[in-house]
Amino acid sequence: xxxxxxxxxxxxxxxxxxxxxxxxxxxxxxxxxxxxxxxxxxxxxxxxxxxxxxxxxxxxxxxxxxxxxxxxxxxxxxxxxxxxxxxxxxxxxxxxxxxxxxxxxxxxxxxxxxxxxxxxxxxxxxxxxxxxxxxxxxxxxxxxxxxxxxxxxxxxxxxxxxxxxxxxxxxxxxxxxxxxxxxxxxxxxxxxxxxxxxxxxxxxxxxxxxxxxxxxxxxxxxxxxxxxxxxxxx
Amino acid sequence: xxxxxxxxxxxxxxxxxxxxxxxxxxxxxxxxxxxxxxxxxxxxxxxxxxxxxxxxxxxxxxxxxxxxxxxxxxxxxxxxxxxxxxxxxxxxxxxxxxxxxxxxxxxxxxxxxxxxxxxxxxxxxxxxxxxxxxxxxxxxxxxxxxxxxxxxxxxxxxxxxxxxxxxxxxxxxxxxxxxxxxxxxxxxxxxxxxxxxxxxxxxxxxxxxxxxxxxxxxxxxxxxxxxxxxxxxxxxxxxxxxxxxxxxxxxxxxxxxxxxxxxxxxxx
Numbered sequence: 018x019x020x021x022x023x024x025x026x027x028x029x030x031x032x033x034x035x036x037x038x039x040x041x042x043x044x045x046x047x048x049x050x051x052x053x054x055x056x057x058x059x060x061x062x063x064x065x066x067x068x069x070x071x072x073x074x075x076x077x078x079x080x081x082x083x084x085x086x087x088x089x090x091x092x093x094x095x096x097x098x099x100x101x102x103x104x105x106x107x108x109x110x111x112x113x114x115x116x117x118x119x120x121x122x123x124x125x126x127x128x129x130x131x132x133x134x135x136x137x138x139x140x141x142x143x144x145x146x147x148x149x150x151x152x153x154x155x156x157x158x159x160x161x162x163x164x165x166x167x168x169x170x171x172x173x174x175x176x177x178x179x180x181x182x183x184x185x186x187x188x189x190x191x192x193x194x195x196x197x198x199x200x201x202x203x204x205x206x207x208x209x210x211x212x213x214x215x216x217x218x219x220x221x222x223x224x225x226x227x228x229x230x231x232x233x234x235x236x237x238x239x240x241x242x243x244x245x246x247x248x249x250x251x
Numbered sequence: 252x253x254x255x256x257x258x259x260x261x262x263x264x265x266x267x268x269x270x271x272x273x274x275x276x277x278x279x280x281x282x283x284x285x286x287x288x289x290x291x292x293x294x295x296x297x298x299x300x301x302x303x304x305x306x307x308x309x310x311x312x313x314x315x316x317x318x319x320x321x322x323x324x325x326x327x328x329x330x331x332x333x334x335x336x337x338x339x340x341x342x343x344x345x346x347x348x349x350x351x352x353x354x355x356x357x358x359x360x361x362x363x364x365x366x367x368x369x370x371x372x373x374x375x376x377x378x379x380x381x382x383x384x385x386x387x388x389x390x391x392x393x394x395x396x397x398x399x400x401x402x403x404x405x406x407x408x409x410x411x412x413x414x415x416x417x418x419x420x421x422x423x424x425x426x427x428x429x430x431x432x433x434x435x436x437x438x439x440x441x442x443x444x445x446x447x448x449x450x451x452x453x454x455x456x457x458x459x460x461x462x463x464x465x466x467x468x469x470x471x472x473x474x475x476x477x478x479x480x481x482x483x484x485x486x487x488x489x490x491x492x493x494x495x496x497x498x499x500x501x502x503x504x505x506x507x508x509x510x511x512x513x514x515x516x517x518x519x
Contacts, residue, residue: 115305199306214422216430216447217447217448
């Protein structure tokens with residue numbers, strides 16, 4: 018119990034002193050997961066809508082696979098990305114290993130199935146509602162997808178925030194492909210793992226509390242910006 | 252509103268740190284990094300040579316793998332036999348000894364196996380095995396793990412059974428485990444002194460020459476991996492073997508104790 022208290026004190030100290038190293042790794046965490054989230058959303062949301070409006074032969078199989086991949090172990094994703102980006106691997110010439118780009122690639126792979134699956138669930142219900150209307154209006158498939166994405170945006174925001182949550186707290190993959198290099202690829206979670214390894218539990222917990230606060234702030238900020246949960250809006 | 256979100260996110264995308272010209276990736280062992288010596292040496296290297304050394308902190312086994320794949324420019328590890336095999340396979344141009352520290356046997360302060368009275372490291376380990384006192388092994392193919400296995404072999408003991416617990420983790424995590432179970436463990440002195448979660452553990456045995464732990468620098472072979480920064484690696488090696496490095500390494504103290512001893516030979 019005492020250590021939890023020490024951790025809270027350490028978090029307070031880090032925040033009050035406005036530690037520049039903390040600011041740097043916090044911003045890098047946000048940058049890596051933020052970019053990964055945008056890229057993943059650009060892939061996953063249209064995919065979710067497509068799975069809702071279009072009937073094709075492997076549709077059920079695709080949905081089942083996406084659902085299963087929600088539980089993709091990050092450490093395995095990290096290892097696969099590592100092997101591909103390694104200098105001895107197929108994409109080694111790009112020299113991307115141990116850069117923030119490699120971390121973004123790994124996180125995109127981890128969160129695409131989550132956003133696509135959760136997004137598809139909500140769009141499917143919406144499609145059941147809109148199906149007759151959109152068909153009677155003789156819309157193109159593109160128009161149907163755009164309509165679903167726009168009218169389902171609040172549910173999709175939840176899907177995207179779930180993806181953000183999985184990415185910002187993830188350590189297994191980014192530790193392997195990023196390497197936890199100070200001032201280059203060190204982020205909140207890998208810094209926590211490092212301090213735990215040094216036995217400095219107070220600092221590790223302090224960083225952990227800061228990370229949790231950061232995740233809450235991001236969620237609040239996005240809800241506020243998109244004005245959900247307000248009167249007369251849903 | 253969604254457009255604002257997206258444009259804000261795109262702006263974040265564009266703020267990426269500028270690539271540095273003179274950076275060199277070096278894989279080092281967890282024990283070296285946890286000692287805190289890196290925090291002294293890296294700024295000095297940056298000041299003197301302008302090289303930004305980016306450390307990848309991994310076990311010796313993984314460090315050697317990174318070097319063999321050409322993913323780092325140099326490695327600094329401590330496992331002589333594995334290093335010599337690494338050079339023989341053409342992965343590094345040569346092996347240069349830099350400094351040494353030593354391993355210590357750490358365990359519960361009550362010392363149920365009586366290791367503190369042992370005259371040799373192998374006797375101490377034999378006593379632990381005979382008492383079946385809990386012992387935490389790194390079990391991660393690191394330099395420390397290899398050292399531990401060679402000591403068990405020298406003691407004529409096959410470590411197995413309930414008391415022998417291989418955790419497959421770095422030095423810090425293994426020390427945390429040992430602290431949690433109040434078990435014996437072989438650790439390097441630097442990691443032990445810097446470790447913040449000692450609990451009931453105490454340093455019980457040290458000083459046997461067999462426990463000396465030689466660190467060596469191996470630049471990755473540019474003939475095998477043309478993209479490595481061989482010139483920077485040579486420059487770094489010159490710095491690491493210079494009198495300035497000697498002063499910093501010998502002068503590094505934790506809790507008043509000298510951790511590392513510089514022993515690089517001048518180039519022939």
